[in-house]
Amino acid sequence: MKIPKIPVFNLPDSPLYDLAQKRVPVAEITKDLVLYKDGGAALILESTSLNFGLLSEREQEAVVAAYAALINSLSFSVQILVRTQKKDVSQYLSKLEEKYNKIENPKLKKLMQGYRAFIADTIKKKNVLGKRFFIIIPFSPLELGLSKNIFGRLKADDKPLPYSKDYIIKKVETALYPKRDHLIRQTGRLGLKLHQLTNEEIIKLFFDTYNPDTESIKVDKIQETESGETKEIQNEATAN
Numbered sequence: 001m002k003i004p005k006i007p008v009f010n011l012p013d014s015p016l017y018d019l020a021q022k023r024v025p026v027a028e029i030t031k032d033l034v035l036y037k038d039g040g041a042a043l044i045l046e047s048t049s050l051n052f053g054l055l056s057e058r059e060q061e062a063v064v065a066a067y068a069a070l071i072n073s074l075s076f077s078v079q080i081l082v083r084t085q086k087k088d089v090s091q092y093l094s095k096l097e098e099k100y101n102k103i104e105n106p107k108l109k110k111l112m113q114g115y116r117a118f119i120a121d122t123i124k125k126k127n128v129l130g131k132r133f134f135i136i137i138p139f140s141p142l143e144l145g146l147s148k149n150i151f152g153r154l155k156a157d158d159k160p161l162p163y164s165k166d167y168i169i170k171k172v173e174t175a176l177y178p179k180r181d182h183l184i185r186q187t188g189r190l191g192l193k194l195h196q197l198t199n200e201e202i203i204k205l206f207f208d209t210y211n212p213d214t215e216s217i218k219v220d221k222i223q224e225t226e227s228g229e230t231k232e233i234q235n236e237a238t239a240n
Contacts, residue, residue: 024210027161029202033172039141039162041172043180044202045194047133047187066189073186076179079136085208087128093119135194137179139172 027037034042052060096116103109122128144163161168184194197205 026206028165029199029206030165031169031173032196032198032202033169033176034202035161035165035168035172036141037161039144039168041139041168041176043137043139043172043176044197044205045135045137045180045183046197046201047135047195048193049131049133050191063190066186070183070186070190073182077138078183079138081134081136083132083134085130085132087130089119089123089128135183137176137183139175143175144168144171 025036025038026034028035032043034044036042050063052063055063093116096112096119100109100112100116103112141162144167180194180196187194
């Protein structure tokens with residue numbers, strides 16, 4: 001009598017695997033915009049910072065009033081993203097070492113030595129953190145009109161967008177550019193400057209987000225690469 005084969009813990013016969021690229025909703029980064037597979041999009045603005053504690057009482061009141069005016073003027077949704085990352089200052093310490101060796105004045109050399117010791121001691125006591133501030137303006141795929149690919153899981157990988165790319169970009173630019181200009185004007189009253197991220201800067205941001213263990217010095221080299229190398233980095237980051 002043949003005993004039937006009983007699966008142990010319902011384990012599959014073959015391992016389950018899938019590409020990480022299929023789990024990332026981004027279809028393409030083009031014309032300084034992020035296009036999603038469902039037809040949506042996003043525009044990313046990076047903001048400068050403002051040290052509120054160093055302002056006078058009157059200046060603080062003016063900033064609070066300007067911020068309240070900004071919030072009340074919004075007739076569309078935005079996303080505020082604050083990224084806090086540990087800074088790698090090893091390259092900065094190396095530059096200090098080079099400057100120290102070139103100084104001939106003994107008094108200046110002593111000051112540089114003390115400053116370098118202060119930086120090294122600060123790093124030992126606590127982490128050096130850097131903050132970046134972003135404002136994301138989203139574009140809903142529903143603004144394109146109804147399409148069979150908007151709802152549900154996409155079936156065809158060769159046609160990731162529900163409409164042609166040129167049509168989507170035109171609709172996105174028409175919808176998001178006035179919102180971008182409005183935010184730039186309003187934040188200017190706060191003493192802040194907004195900068196729209198370029199294709200290379202968006203790629204670097206996504207690469208850093210999906211590869212958090214990458215050293216900051218290595219990531220900074222992406223911006224210095226040529227356009228062809230940047231595309232290669234984009235494909236590698238998405239595939240992993």
